[in-house]
Amino acid sequence: MEVKPKLLIVEDDPNLGQILREYLEVKGYEPTLCTDGEAGFTTFARNSFDMCILDVMMPKKDGFTLAREIREKSKTIPIIFLTAKSMKDDTIEGLKIGADDYLTKPFSMEELLLRMKAIFRRTHVHGNGEETNLQFEIGSLYFDAHLNLLKSPSQEIKLTSKENALLLLFCQNLNKTVDRAEALMKIWHDDSYFNARSMDVYIAKLRKYLKEDERLKILTVHGQGFKLVELK
Structure with missing residues (x-):
């Protein structure tokens, strides 16, 4: 049923x-x-x-x-x-x-x-209609996109749906540049000014969450978009 x-x-x-x-x-x-x-x-x-x-x-x-x-x-x-x-x-x-x-x-x-x-x-x-179990280990953090959960050695963070969608997009493109307009269309379905401002707010939140592991950075690639990198 x-x-x-x-x-x-x-x-x-x-x-x-x-x-x-x-x-x-x-x-x-x-x-x-x-x-x-x-x-x-x-x-x-x-x-x-x-x-x-x-x-x-x-x-x-x-x-x-x-x-x-x-x-x-x-x-x-x-x-x-x-x-x-x-x-x-x-x-x-x-x-x-x-x-x-x-x-x-x-x-x-x-x-x-x-x-x-x-x-x-x-x-x-x-x-x-179907569920996807997407799990990532990035640095010392564990991210379960299905549960909207980001875990570090010291805490667990329940992500909002947009935080989850953005982090999932970055993890799927680890060490690759994610085009700003593409991210807006994929997650917000509109690349308007207000949605772009909204995305900046969510990226700032993600940067704060990832701060616990200094190897993890969300870099701004000027004129293009953003890149989640795992430094060695």
């Missing part, structure tokens, strides 16, 4: 929420709909989900606050924001929290579905 990916949808517009729930149900998902942020967090805390789709502007608790609370419980669950605003500050705020993607209303259901499938593919969870 096929296991349907479980989705938490938190949307205060009853019409849009119902449309989202019915559409994604038809497409093979198991969606749960909440209409405010407080109900959304209660539902998240009591159940297991594979992805969260959160409206930003909601009563009782906004989507950013809800996402921060969700992130305290799970560093890896994918989060997509739905927003009626196209403000740069909203986009940056969402990325800082660890959002995997965002859509500005109005949007097409087909675009949402494509973005969901792309996230599921790179996070190796239910939505891609």
Whole structure:
């Protein structure tokens, strides 16, 4: 029996929420709909989900606050924001929290579905239909891309889905330059300025995680992209 990916949808517009729930149900998902942020967090805390789709502007608790609370419980669950605003500050705020993607209303259901499938593919969870066990030993660190886990002799770090996808791309191309535009298209599916800024933020985080082993460096190759190198 096929296991349907479980989705938490938190949307205060009853019409849009119902449309989202019915559409994604038809497409093979198991969606749960909440209409405010407080109900959304209660539902998240009591159940297991594979992805969260959160409206930003909601009563009782906004989507950013809800996402921060969700992130305290799970560093890896994918989060997509739905927003009626196209403000740069909203986009940056969402990325800082660890959002995997965002859509500005109005949007097409087909675009949402494509973005969901792309996230599921790179996070190796239910939505891609198969699982991949990708493990790497880099320097003194151990990276399991399937578990979104980076281990060092002193700590274990649960990576967000984008941190995981970036590190996986670098490990698959160890000591090779990863083209900046190619990485943006592969992980963000868009090489816009805001996504490029987002990638810089995630690379800074990865550099911090790898700092424990001085042999590991993510180098900036000017005019081209980035390279994960293991120094001898």
